[in-house]
């Protein structure tokens with residue numbers, strides 16, 4: 001067990017808090033807090049009393065936004081970071097006070113770290129030093145990979161980069177405050193495995209290299225719970241990094257989804273696609289596939305170690321179009337070594353492969369990745385700690 005977690009006194013009252021982010025700018029893009037639900041399930045099994053407060057749960061005024069609207073609205077998040085009296089911070093503090101925790105646990109991806117820091121500083125300011133505050137998540141993992149001595153600030157008592165094999169647990173959704181108000185669609189995201197055999201230089205996957213698969217009976221229990229308890233009619237979103245890579249696992253989970261009459265969406269590496277798997281996916285209830293193409297330039301694909309040839313992209317996505325399965329192609333633009341010519345090649349490839357949906361994403365250097373090491377690590381870290 002993680003040594004810091006081992007040091008918690010037995011039967012602690014632990015409140016895990018998902019820092020608010022999308023809610024600040026009215027975006028309803030949201031899945032239940034899967035990371036904290038797994039962490040909470042683990043801590044509950046260690047004998048603690050655990051609850052999860054999802055401070056990012058969308059309110060009724062949140063709605064689906066286009067990418068341009070997200071860009072326009074994003075400054076509202078930045079404004080909230082400087083506004084201590086924002087109602088969302090006040091609500092978060094009120095819930096924490098009412099719960100009266102011994103320990104507060106925060107999770108954070110890089111985008112949310114300022115929000116997590118504000119909550120930690122607020123607890124220190126209002127509730128003193130008796131409460132233990134811990135921080136985990138992809139940002140902590142990345143920063144510590146890069147800078148092992150990195151100081152997250154004295155608002156935190158300790159940080160937890162990793163709890164191995166946690167993915168094998170079945171997330172206990174009842175730990176989430178007001179879980180009964182959540183719908184099947186809110187709980188539609190499930191992870192049946194984690195890990196990736198690839199080593200793309202922009203991906204944070206370096207943290208959890210090993211492939212870990214959940215037990216099929218356990219996956220069945222989670223799906224049945226979504227169906228029975230939460231009246232599951234919504235399609236399931238399989239959040240695995242490489243759902244198609246292990247054929248045996250792919251077959252058994254797809255068959256299970258079909259047996260339970262779920263439709264589903266999943267991601268695949270292009271090189272894991274075969275005509276047989278595509279056919280099986282469609283037969284078993286697959287309604288949409290997500291694939292990471294990243295670039296139409298072979299030079300860029302090689303540079304980011306995607307281990308993918310343009311010819312393979314063209315031939316394998318042809319199978320998808322032939323099978324008539326809707327598919328989204330994910331691209332990254334703005335690598336530090338990308339040229340206009342590379343971008344033109346991406347545009348040409350999109351015309352050629354004709355995905356049903358194109359997701360164009362701006363490159364972000366995440367700490368812990370190879371590309372961050374090469375191009376950004378020497379720059380000064382600028383994550384602010386919001387002091388008392």
Ligand code: B12
Pocket residue numbers: 016021022030031032033034035036038039104105106107108109110111134135136137138139141142160161162163164166167189194195202203204205208239240241361366367
């Ligand atoms: C599922 C998923 C999603 C889901 C989110 C579902 C949800 N509600 O969480 C969706 C599809 C919505 C999504 C969206 C995005 N995601 Co995402 N996502 C993942 C994925 C595949 C799994 C995350 C997960 O739950 N893992 C299982 C948990 C248990 O593991 P973990 O989060 O790593 O946590 C471990 C430790 O950090 C620690 N820990 C974590 N928190 C805490 C807290 C405490 C108190 C303790 C003690 C320990 C602890 O314990 C855990 C076990 O070791 C990861 C990749 C991966 N395989 O990890 C990417 C990943 C987290 N996503 C990433 C990104 C960038 C995004 C987006 C920003 C993409 C975008 N541009 O829009 C958005 C942001 C969404 C948001 N606001 O949270 C990056 C984050 C990189 C970073 N440094 O920030 C990752 C790592 C992908 C990658 N390879 O680069 N994502």
